Amino acid sequence: MPAAPPFPVADPLGEALHVLRMDGVFYCRSELTEPWGMTLPATPGCLWFHVVTSGGCRLTADGADHVLRPGELVLVPHGAGHVLRSAPGVLAPDIRSIPHPVLGGRFALLRHGGDGPATRMVCGAVRFGHPAARDLVDRLPGLVRVESSPRGDRVQDTLRLIAAEVEDGGPGSDAVITRLADVLVIQAVRGRLEADDGARTGWLGALADERIGHALAAVHRAPERDWTVATLAATAAMSRSAFAARFTELVGEPAMTYVTRWRMNTAVDVLSGGDATVAEVARRFGYRSEAAFARAFARVVGEPAGRVRRRAAARGPAGLEVFAEPV
Template sequence: MTLHPPWTPTDAVGEALHVLRMSGTFYCRSELSAPWGFTLPAMPGCLWFHVVTAGGCLLEVGDGVRELREGDLVLVPRGEGHVLRSDPRASTPSILAIPHDMPDSRYAVLRHGGGGAPATMVCGAVRFDHPAARTLVGLLPDLIHVPVSPLTDRLRDTLRLIALEVEELRPGGEAVITRLADVLVIQAIRTWMGTAATARTGWLGALADPQIGRALALVHRDPARDWSVAALAAEVAMSRSAFAARFTALVGEPAMAYVTRWRMHVALDRLAGGDTVARIAAELGYRSEAAFSRAFTRVVGEPPGAARRALAARDAPAGWETAVG
């Protein structure tokens, strides 16, 4: 039996949020004065966030332009390149070309602009490592803009704490800002999940279903267990046929196809972390390395060795990470 700490959520939505643990690729506190602007590079596999702690700016991503005001929070969930600037005429050099102060390898202070109206921001690029987190982030819209007016009290309190740290950076302030920023990202995603109509359909909607959501949580917690449709149905007190039909209708694929695909998500994580194929196969409940490799190739489209090489190439430092690291 798999044991979990007492704070592990018992509902599938809570568990999906529980695993939104981030590894910060980069955080930046920006002290800006109009006119100012810069272009942020694409960061595939990362989520960009921006918190406006004073002043305002324009955000341009894709074909859209958003006006951001003091207290606004915006997420770019799939790490698309985008532009921030004080006004439509401000030039936007690559942020990689603008000098930064670097208190540590993953935290920068940017001072930039022409000496006019001030603005301050906290920005960052974070990566989610858990497969459930990456699945959830993949379902988010291209842009999440949380304006100041409808913010919940908890979001507002977190923003206030970040703004106070930015105004008076004390010893350890960088660590406080990055931790608060991580909390803010999770709060923003939770706010979107609670209000967006699209969050009530598909995989996210299935997470909220009392029975299918519980079945998903069981698979996520213990993917190595010898699951069957009958075993999952018994766990959630449904008949086998009713469970199978409801699972497919809500999730969009049969239960056992989901179990196998989820195991391969976990396997990809383990490969990226350096585990051997033999160890991954054993820990995911496969009787042999060959059986695991066949299943992996069928689902992922390439053998584990090739996938490991592709993951290594993806995670190699380049561009922004090299420049700031």
Template sequence: MPTEPPWTPSDAVGEALHVLRMNGTFYCRAELRAPWGMALPATPGCLWFHVVTSGSARFEVGDEVVTLAPADVVLVPRGEGHVLRDAEDSRAPDVRSIPHTWHGDRFASIRHGGGGALTTTVCGAVRLEHPMAERLVAMMPDIVHVPVSPLTARLQDTLRLIALEVEETQPGGEAVITRLADVLVVQMLRAWLAHDPAARTGWLGALADPDIGRALALVHADPARDWSVAGLAHELALSRSTFAARFTALVGEPVMTYVTRWRMLVAHDRLRAGDTTVAAVAASLGYRSEAAFSRAFRRVVGTPPGAVRARPRDEEGLLVGA
């Protein structure tokens, strides 16, 4: 009998969100009075988010401009530099030059601008450090704007809980805020997936497919298993040829190419953590030979596995260079 995955096939996209591992969360609440503006520097490897909770804001990345209203969400998935301001001609100094009031190592508030109309915002930055998360971010556009909707309206409840934790500064508050900020990002990604038809194409569209999504879920759950095209087709009660053709059409690459690529993404993630050996990772992914694993890793990743080192955890200064 086929082995059932630990989640329903139709929720493979939900599983993609479930495994997000976030590191280095920075969170900031801002009270901004016109005229106001601030420029946020490029932060490669970080996903930025901004939510306008009252008033309005002009969001700029390069030549692209988005006007944000209350409960609008904007994401900058790959950390490009960007500008927020109330009007086109308002000065926008580097945000790191604006005084911050710190409420912990990762949480701050700012009051900035002149004496005009008030805008309040919540912004933050996180690093997503799971292979599925990195692939998800790679598929996202440079800017994700999710207008107000029932899903984005729910963000307000999470924002209120974060605000209470910041204001009360009780023991354990920073841990609570960190986890709430993680929830906030997942809610934003969920809103984007529901809002943008482009999010339902390619790999993400394949995750949502009842059959191919289940196949992907099986591979993601157990990358070390001795998968084959025939074996996965059997799990889905499809013919080998039908499954192989549908998989390639939806995912964009053949089944076994994807399986190998996924294993190497997982291997890279484990090696980057710095607490294991190449031989141990090879064995954990079902390779009987370290040499065979190393050849596959170099072919997919472009570097030998021994060259991968733990990525620096520069959790300070995601926003302000503290």
């Protein structure tokens, strides 16, 4: 039976963000009175966001100072340490030393500072669960400020909703804020990547190709399938040779190299959950023996599959433990 004709991936970035799965790790609603300051330590693998809902502050990141006003959103994508304070020179202790009751494991309430004018903020840290997310997040600069644009208007709508919940929220407002914050981060990342010509390269850019994008989406949705160049070419409704050449041109590596790498990145994601054994993951991804899977995993990932699983089991449920409530 001939393969179904390909269709363009309607929302390439949406497809990527869905596959890479964003997980909220820590959220904080802050009421800060001048003078105040706090240092957020480096948190590798996390993307930080900061929203001022009233008042204002200064953010120092990567050696530069930025003034934040109400209705502004800033991302610190690479988990770098940074400082928030009411004015230059104000002491900024480590946030871990400032009491902040944690509700439900990942939402904190922070009240800090002197007896001066107040600033209200919503801050948080998120992770993209899939290891391939590094490719996406690495495309972002060290600090992202949302600029005015048609997409920015949607961001402003979300910011207004967050501000309303902070100022007037009733029961359940913390849950509403966390969900709005997740939407806000996705909107900001999407807007930044769409505005950056450099983002339309590699697998992320290739998703927009009418034929190669269809094959990539199929691999992302079912990495466990027994893919070959022939079956991928059929999925894209191309000849085997034309598909192989076009895939390498757009993605930057041969199709089967990409399939193996994506499959192993997905295996890292599964093993990092701590529930599945290496043997179970090997079977899930179609390997006839655990040894064959282990060899492929170590070659692509650079460390043994068993070590990844043991590290996940030792760590326990995902979370940003460094921000647990001080004792």
